[in-house]
Amino acid sequence: MHFTGTIWRPPYEAASLLIQATAGCTHHRCKFCTLYNDLPFPFRVSPPEEVEADLLEVQTALHSPIGKLSVALQGLPVREGPDRVFLTGANPFVLKTDRLLEIARLIERYFPTVHTIGCFARITDVSLKTDEELEQLQDAGYDGLTIGVETGDGPSLAFMDKGYTPGDILTQCCRLDRAGIGYNFFYLTGVAGAGQGERNAIASAEVFNRLHPRLIGSSMLTVYPDSQLYQEIKAENWAEAGEVEKYEEMRALIFRLEIPVTFAALGASNAYQFQGQLPEDREALLAALDRIIRRENEDRLRSYRTTLPHL
Ligand code: SF4
Numbered sequence: 608m609h610f611t612g613t614i615w616r617p618p619y620e621a622a623s624l625l626i627q628a629t630a631g632c633t634h635h636r637c638k639f640c641t642l643y644n645d646l647p648f649p650f651r652v653s654p655p656e657e658v659e660a661d662l663l664e665v666q667t668a669l670h671s672p673i674g675k676l677s678v679a680l681q682g683l684p685v686r687e688g689p690d691r692v693f694l695t696g697a698n699p700f701v702l703k704t705d706r707l708l709e710i711a712r713l714i715e716r717y718f719p720t721v722h723t724i725g726c727f728a729r730i731t732d733v734s735l736k737t738d739e740e741l742e743q744l745q746d747a748g749y750d751g752l753t754i755g756v757e758t759g760d761g762p763s764l765a766f767m768d769k770g771y772t773p774g775d776i777l778t779q780c781c782r783l784d785r786a787g788i789g790y791n792f793f794y795l796t797g798v799a800g801a802g803q804g805e806r807n808a809i810a811s812a813e814v815f816n817r818l819h820p821r822l823i824g825s826s827m828l829t830v831y832p833d834s835q836l837y838q839e840i841k842a843e844n845w846a847e848a849g850e851v852e853k854y855e856e857m858r859a860l861i862f863r864l865e866i867p868v869t870f871a872a873l874g875a876s877n878a879y880q881f882q883g884q885l886p887e888d889r890e891a892l893l894a895a896l897d898r899i900i901r902r903e904n905e906d907r908l909r910s911y912r913t914t915l916p917h918l
Contacts, residue, residue, distance in 0.1 A: 608627070608661050608664060609627050609657045609660070610627050610695070612630060612631075612643065613645055613917075614627075614695050615642055615695070615697075616695065617753050618824075618873040618874055619791075619824075619871070620725060620753075623689065623690075623691040623693035623725065624691070624693070624718070624721070625692075625693055626662065626693075626694055626714070627653050627658075627661065627696065628653050628658060628696055628699040628710055628726065629650065629651065629652050629653060629694075629698070629699045629701070630648075630650070630653070631648060631696065632649065632696075633697075633698055633701050634697075637757075637767050638766070638767045638768055638834060638836040639795070639830065639834055640834065652706075655713070659713055662716075662717040688718040688719070688720035688721065689718055689721055691724070691725065691751075692714050692724045693725045693726060694710065695726075696727070698726075699728075700727070700729070700732040701728075701729065701731075701735065704740040707744055707749065708743060711748055711749070715748075722748065723749075723750040724747070724748045724749050725750065725752060725753065726752060726753070727753050727754070728752040728753070729770070730754060730770075730775050730780075731771055731775075733780075733782060734778075734779050738782060738785070738786065741788060745786050745788045750788055750789050751789050751821070752790040752791070753790070754790050754793070755793040755795075756792050756794070757793065758794065758795060758799065758811050759776060759810050759811035759812070759814025760798075760803075760806065760810035760811060762799075763800075763803075773810070773814050776818075780818045780819075780820075789821050790821070791820055791822040791823070792815065792820045792822070793823075793825075793826055794811060794823055794860065795826055795827075796825050796853045796857050797847065797848045801846040801847060801848045802848070802852075803848070804848050804855055804856030804859065808856050808857075808862075809863060812863035815864060816864065816865045819866065820866075822868065822871055823860075823870050824872070825860075825870070825872045825877065826877070827876040827878075828847070828848070828853070828876075829915055849905055850878075850903075850905055850912060851900060851903060851904075854899050854900050854903070858897070861889060861892050862893060864885050866885070867885060868885050869883070870884075870888075875915060875917075878908055879895075879899055881895060
């Protein structure tokens with residue numbers, strides 16, 4: 608398989624077939640981000656022959672006698688093929704529509720069992736496509752995009768150099784809604800800095816409540832020395848929120864979300880991991896967060912954060 612560098616995927620894509628369509632990120636400027644620093648280039652598009660070779664490799668492995676034996680020995684369910692493909696890379700949705708449609712055709716040729724194709728996408732990737740193109744992509748199976756919006760707070764988006772505004776989030780996600788392409792958000796708890804958590808949660812809830820994400824996944828900000836944000840902290844231009852404040856912020860966000868949505872705090876950046884459906888599980892989630900806020904102390908949570916080798 609043609610995988611390059613560390614491969615990132617959301618926790619809920621664990622059962623999806625991972626195929627590398629791009630590597631790295633076209634933006635590469637978010638101050639907190641170190642995710643693709645291990646690559647020797649900022650961004651690369653996988654040639655069609657690489658994508659096809661990887662699909663063939665998986666197909667061969669799946670149908671080989673050894674592959675079938677391995678499935679039986681592990682007691683895994685026998686499957687004709689995957690239901691879903693997740694294209695890897697920070698933002699494969701930036702690819703031209705023709706290229707994304709070509710990838711969808713290749714996937715269908717090798718795995719007719721696949722119903723949907725997901726990937727990470729930036730808000731700016733959506734803006735590059737016409738409404739007609741979005742409809743074509745929906746027809747081809749693109750669904751369940753994961754968008755790392757991080758926040759709906761304008762000043763935080765600008766400071767972190769995300770490259771779009773809260774208005775852009777609203778405009779582009781409404782276009783996805785109209786095209787019928789589902790999407791999930793990643794929210795970065797702590798991205799507004801010390802003392803700004805509640806303001807960040809309020810501003811973000813205002814944006815999210817006007818949209819239809821299926822899931823809002825919270826990551827917690829972890830600052831690594833090779834990030835631009837680390838330099839901003841050293842220069843005293845920005846201060847990191849405390850760990851307890853991050854949980855208070857998450858509570859404030861859940862408290863204000865009025866849309867039906869799955870809220871998930873999964874992944875290593877969360878010292879406490881949980882998931883629930885809003886609005887049904889709101890009280891249980893708030894009660895769990897209240898317990899964490901009441902019982903935890905800053906030093907213990909901080910030592911978890913500082914010993915995180917990578918997200
Ligand atoms: S868009 Fe995503 S992957 Fe790219 S720099 Fe920003 S956070 Fe990192």
